[in-house]
Amino acid sequence: MFFRSLCFAGAVSAAFVGNLNYLSPSRHHASLGVSIHRVAKRTHGTTHWDPSQLNFTHGVASGDPSEDSVILWTRAAPTNDNDASNVTVSGYVPLYDHSTEEYVLSSNAPVCIDWKVGTSETLEKIVDSGTAYTSSDIDYTIKVEAKKLRSFTTYYYQFAICNSKKKSPIGRTKTIPSSDDKISKPIKLAVYSCSNYPFGFFNAYGNPVRKDSVEYVVHLGDYIYEYANGDCSRISVLTCQVHVGLYDYRKRLATYRTDLDLLASHQKFPWIPVWDDHEVADNTWRDGSAHLNNTEDSFISDGGVSVDQRKMNAVRAYFEWMPIRQVDMDDNLRIWRNFQFGNLFDLIMLDTRQYDRSITDVYWNANYLSDIYNDASRSLMGPRQEAWFYRTLKDSSSRGTTWRVVGNQIVFSRINSSISLGSETPFNYDQWDGYQANRNRTFHTLYENDIGNNIFLAGDSHASWVSDLVWLDEHPYDPATGNGSVGVEFAGSAVSSPSPAGQNVTLAEAQVASEYFTATNAELQWQDFYYRGYYELSISHERVDAAYFGVPTTTVRSGAEISLANFTVMAGANKLRRHNGRAAVGGVVESGSLKGGNFIPKKILFDSETKEWHPY
Numbered sequence: 001m002f003f004r005s006l007c008f009a010g011a012v013s014a015a016f017v018g019n020l021n022y023l024s025p026s027r028h029h030a031s032l033g034v035s036i037h038r039v040a041k042r043t044h045g046t047t048h049w050d051p052s053q054l055n056f057t058h059g060v061a062s063g064d065p066s067e068d069s070v071i072l073w074t075r076a077a078p079t080n081d082n083d084a085s086n087v088t089v090s091g092y093v094p095l096y097d098h099s100t101e102e103y104v105l106s107s108n109a110p111v112c113i114d115w116k117v118g119t120s121e122t123l124e125k126i127v128d129s130g131t132a133y134t135s136s137d138i139d140y141t142i143k144v145e146a147k148k149l150r151s152f153t154t155y156y157y158q159f160a161i162c163n164s165k166k167k168s169p170i171g172r173t174k175t176i177p178s179s180d181d182k183i184s185k186p187i188k189l190a191v192y193s194c195s196n197y198p199f200g201f202f203n204a205y206g207n208p209v210r211k212d213s214v215e216y217v218v219h220l221g222d223y224i225y226e227y228a229n230g231d232c233s234r235i236s237v238l239t240c241q242v243h244v245g246l247y248d249y250r251k252r253l254a255t256y257r258t259d260l261d262l263l264a265s266h267q268k269f270p271w272i273p274v275w276d277d278h279e280v281a282d283n284t285w286r287d288g289s290a291h292l293n294n295t296e297d298s299f300i301s302d303g304g305v306s307v308d309q310r311k312m313n314a315v316r317a318y319f320e321w322m323p324i325r326q327v328d329m330d331d332n333l334r335i336w337r338n339f340q341f342g343n344l345f346d347l348i349m350l351d352t353r354q355y356d357r358s359i360t361d362v363y364w365n366a367n368y369l370s371d372i373y374n375d376a377s378r379s380l381m382g383p384r385q386e387a388w389f390y391r392t393l394k395d396s397s398s399r400g401t402t403w404r405v406v407g408n409q410i411v412f413s414r415i416n417s418s419i420s421l422g423s424e425t426p427f428n429y430d431q432w433d434g435y436q437a438n439r440n441r442t443f444h445t446l447y448e449n450d451i452g453n454n455i456f457l458a459g460d461s462h463a464s465w466v467s468d469l470v471w472l473d474e475h476p477y478d479p480a481t482g483n484g485s486v487g488v489e490f491a492g493s494a495v496s497s498p499s500p501a502g503q504n505v506t507l508a509e510a511q512v513a514s515e516y517f518t519a520t521n522a523e524l525q526w527q528d529f530y531y532r533g534y535y536e537l538s539i540s541h542e543r544v545d546a547a548y549f550g551v552p553t554t555t556v557r558s559g560a561e562i563s564l565a566n567f568t569v570m571a572g573a574n575k576l577r578r579h580n581g582r583a584a585v586g587g588v589v590e591s592g593s594l595k596g597g598n599f600i601p602k603k604i605l606f607d608s609e610t611k612e613w614h615p616y
């Protein structure tokens with residue numbers, strides 16, 4: 001009997017440990033994370049869920065591919081609702097409550113899941129498989145690492161409720177090349193940011209799925225928005241409040257994960273995401289956000305939750321729900337990491353938001369920031385991440401990788417808005433413009449080490465900005481030719497978040513605003529305020545091609561999209577390729593302002609559902 005009990009306890013632990021979400025946010029300090037021992041003990045030898053009570057409630061997802069493994073995600077639950085355990089505790093007890101009574105009273109058994117990975121959609125030849133548990137403690141989420149995979153290979157995966165025929169949808173995923181692979185074909189990415197559910201349907205996520213046009217998805221943050229904003233019609237049956245607790249963040253992520261185009265993207269592509277501010281709160285920095293300061297006054301008036309606790313709630317829900325690896329199990333804020341795509345490129349993903357950012361613009365402090373924004377001590381990343389970033393740039397160059405692609409939240413290039421907006425403070429201190437010293441150290445690293453072929457990606461701004469990468473005031477730059485640049489920045493619009501020029505801005509008004517900006521910012525070659533959308537990158541040793549797409553509507557679900565503008569960066573050129581003296585392919589764009597040129601709309605859109613072209 002004793003022997004049998006021990007065996008059973010061992011098996012339980014293995015299946016719990018197989019779910020990475022039980023290990024997050026801290027594997028090595030049980031008091032800071034989930035006590036697997038307590039969960040296993042509570043669930044030991046109890047009755048099991050009837051499979052008919054359980055459902056795969058939010059599809060499947062994969063992410064953070066490496067050369068031989070990938071993260072697989074699903075949720076298997078007796079409820080669509082999220083676990084309401086929101087207890088924050090203090091003193092000597094663990095941070096996470098395990099008295100999740102509502103579900104524990106129904107059954108304190110864990111949900112048992114089998115998973116498998118194969119090389120074909122029929123899943124005949126299985127290359128890895130396993131069993132894992134989940135429970136209300138982690139909101140019934142399941143995150144496993146599929147191993148034993150070959151590099152740069154497509155796989156299919158599926159979950160099933162143990163001892164039943166109940167199965168999840170089949171997902172598709174792909175590993176990345178190993179670091180010494182010689183890549184001969186272009187690698188294609190779709191790049192996203194800023195999906196705001198109340199503001200519309202996530203059509204932009206679905207279009208590459210229907211076109212099957214990319215291999216990986218990069219998300220630069222604002223995957224969710226935490227606040228109530230405008231019309232909440234898309235979430236009429238769900239919470240529409242500013243949220244601060246663990247349940248609120250889980251609920252918000254779960255709500256977003258009902259959008260059919262988002263579900264489709266997760267099912268078909270491995271994602272490489274980072275968070276921006278709204279995964280936690282508006283304009284977050286290390287110790288606060290726009291609407292929550294680390295003060296007693298703010299604590300009392302802004303929800304009765306501390307900055308640290310709110311961030312921890314948000315981060316925990318994010319790790320539960322996103323197909324992402326926790327890079328360092330003793331550092332639950334670290335999501336900055338690097339992906340080596342063979343000898344073709346490094347994808348360096350930064351966290352300029354939550355990890356260790358010096359104070360940002362929280363709306364009441366603009367004058368203060370205009371005094372300090374150039375301080376050498378200011379950092380978007382904190383010293384540990386900054387040192388890693390510069391070292392990774394240097395390592396990437398010295399190992400002979402052709403490109404360095406930097407996935408970062410906020411616009412890197414200097415954007416002076418003083419003339420166009422009549423603003424007293426010409427810069428957006430919430431972007432790199434508020435952290436000049438950090439940007440100077442980045443440029444210094446590139447110049448000192450003669451590092452070229454740099455492609456910076458950005459989101460956050462809800463508008464499109466394409467610039468040569470220029471150290472203004474330090475290195476001469478010719479906007480006509482691009483000479484003097486060390487790379488290119490592609491900053492993308494939003495999946496659905498409204499334009500900074502106004503939610504209901506007209507095409508003509510947006511055009512005027514775009515022309516102001518390209519006229520007053522030397523390195524800004526194309527700008528568009530009007531369209532929501534995304535862009536695709538095709539990366540080869542010879543060139544990087546960027547294709548910007550706009551969606552004509554987010555008010556209804558639609559597969560329509562418009563090709564807005566295309567750009568090319570030739571290897572070794574370190575600037576946008578000019579066509580007839582202009583920086584866009586063909587010297588023309590469909591929308592927005594191209595420096596030195598006019599936009600010439602073709603007025604044709606592509607329907608990714610029907611694969612037909614239509615006038616618009």
Ligand SMILES: [Fe+2]
Nearest residue numbers: 194222460497
């Ligand atoms: Fe955003």
